[in-house]
Amino acid sequence: MLSKPFEKPISVWVGLGFPRQLNTVVDAYQFAQEWCGNSPEQKAAIRACKAALTGEIDAETARGVFVVFARKKDILMEDSSVPVTTAGPHAHHV
Template sequence: MVSSFFDRPVVVQLGRIDRDRVVVGVREAAQFLLYDWPQDSPARQAAMRACLAAIKGEVSTSAARDAFVAAAREARIYLGE
């Protein structure tokens, strides 16, 4: 069974300094992309596809994490690991 947890968490921030969020896995990333993402973009769509594919076992958790980080960087909400 493939783990649905990222090898390293991803820290994002939606606005206020005290609202950092630590995303630890594929399902949490997918929910965040679906419900809390600040803007739609091709990178967000790619991250959603990657997360859903990882949930189905079609791509690695690492690939989904990379797509999520790329979308977070583009949205300027990425804080680090």
């Protein structure tokens, strides 16, 4: 059961808005296992990660299922997401 890396890491929000990067199937599997809840999307993400770890499906398929779970739970950092700063959009840095 080797950890399979994703072509592109998944970034999710955890805690009070802290980003966390998931680089491998194992990372995603552990995250989904530890997530509080029992939604169909979470169960699907766990099953997909298990299947990828045993070689039944590829890592990118598992990644896609995990992304659906993260998006449904509103914790997925989309590509356009950037960490919020206390400086407003018109702040001038000297």
